[in-house]
């Protein structure tokens with residue numbers, strides 16, 4: 001009898017044990033180890049020479065100009081990608097939300113870049129953005145517009161990286177928003193028509209609030225994702241020219257061999273920033289998001 | 293205040309005609325109920341009045357004016373949807389206010405209207421709640437208040453009570469009748485439930501497969517059904533209809549028009565049969581009587597018979613209905629009416 005009770009008590013824990021083991025091994029342990037490393041002047045060659053230095057790594061982070069440069073790059077990149085993607089995917093989704101064969105075709109087309117590896121995409125764009133022979137400048141010239149230096153100038157490099165990221169991600173978000181739009185009951189729009197609502201009013205007062213949970217989800221997911229951008233930067237610019245596209249994760253990557261303790265500390269800072277942002281989003285926007 | 297008129301209206305969906313050449317006049321200030329089996333085109337008709345799904349051809353007139361080119365929001369109609377179609381992201385107050393805001397009604401007037409209407413339908417304490425926190429009945433009232441607050445000249449309702457439980461439905465039925473009395477505006481009410489139609493309507497419009505079967509006040513619809521379909525759609529249990537056995541003519545009588553007795557009576561129509569089933573409903577009992585010419589449902593005040601007992605069904609002459617081979621009613625003034633009565637008398641006890 002007692003044995004049976006005990007079994008029942010432990011069974012749920014037993015059931016989730018494999019998943020928990022995975023989480024501990026692949027999520028909790030790395031995070032704890034990251035925190036541990038960030039407190040050391042760690043020597044990768046000779047572990048014995050590693051030294052506990054407390055918060056010195058953090059003090060160094062906040063005193064170095066290149067950290068602030070990559071932080072501001074990351075913030076600009078994130079803001080650019082999030083705002084552009086949200087606006088564009090919303091516009092495209094509203095345009096595609098009517099179910100028709102043509103729209104399904106267009107939607108599939110927009111979604112395709114999402115299936116392709118970002119490395120391939122970055123390489124293709126790298127080629128198109130070549131200032132002298134690239135396709136983009138060819139088009140600009142053909143239209144009589146001044147050509148751009150794209151990735152080669154510190155002025156336009158970050159903008160170019162943003163452009164590629166938006167282009168790659170937009171199809172996925174269009175898909176989410178289209179699904180959200182199509183789930184709105186048509187009778188609500190009919191009620192609005194009978195209430196003499198203008199098109200603009202219907203969009204602001206009905207459509208937008210109805211899809212706000214999905215928009216909020218996209219906002220959070222994209223902010224987190226964009227803060228961690230790495231692959232596009234690595235392939236297209238390597239952080240250059242002149243650190244113009246150096247982002248936080250790339251900055252960590254650059255410091256990985258020379259100063260792993262410092263890189264870890266930067267990782268901890270990045271984690272804090274993302275946690276803080278997410279928290280702020282939830283606090284500020286939760287009243288504007290209408291979960292039904 | 294407004295009358296509604298359909299003139300040779302046809303409506304098709306994807307080349308399939310749902311309603312064809314329909315003519316109908318709905319009187320100003322009346323409570324008109326569109327009733328018919330599911331899929332017969334009631335909702336389609338209602339949506340054409342609202343302008344949500346305009347007719348394919350023909351014209352719809354409101355107050356004598358062709359509204360084919362007028363947007364739904366400017367026709368002066370309000371609609372209560374079957375699923376209520378409340379804006380889920382707005383509070384009750386915003387739901388009710390939305391139409392007023394779009395019509396540029398001033399803030400002070402708006403607030404007053406919303407408060408008086410919400411008080412009238414019992415939603416005053418819920419004005420700042422979200423619809424998701426309301427019960428089915430309360431949501432129904434939000435939909436109603438949203439329609440009322442615009443002071444429309446036509447109220448359209450599409451099965452507004454079908455999502456409520458039986459008790460609430462009966463209560464709302466009475467409230468709607470009272471509301472109509474108070475407002476005096478034109479109500480067009482769609483239902484598939486003939487009891488609802490009978491209890492609420494000034495005029496019933498009975499439809500089947502996109503065709504109007506009969507247009508009459510409830511009592512006439514019940515007593516003088518213009519064809520077999522009407523006779524069998526209205527009334528529980530429906531009218532008993534059987535072949536007369538001559539020229540494809542049918543005769544029929546209401547379950548409560550027949551007398552059931554142990555001895556043959558002296559009514560014009562009399563028939564011997566056996567009680568097949570008995571349903572005791574409290575105030576009345578419904579028997580199914582089987583005989584050579586078919587099965588008949590008989591409704592009695594008293595509960596005198598048992599299953600398998602033999603009994604005589606008697607129907608007086610003035611309670612009998614006759615329908616021609618085209619299923620249309622044969623009126624008493626018709627010359628052949630007497631012959632059919634005599635033919636039926638000849639079949640006594642058959």
Ligand SMILES: Nc1ncnc2c1ncn2[C@@H]1O[C@H](COP(=O)(O)OP(=O)(O)O)[C@@H](O)[C@H]1O
Pocket residue numbers: 305306310328329330331332333334335336337
């Ligand atoms: N949007 C639509 N597309 C195609 N067919 C429709 C549409 N709306 C209604 N119908 C068809 O029209 C007929 C009448 O429908 P409806 O007016 O909704 O019937 P009800 O009397 O039950 O309200 C049905 O056969 C239905 O299948």
Ligand SMILES: [Mg+2]
Pocket residue numbers: 334335336450
């Ligand atoms: Mg319907």
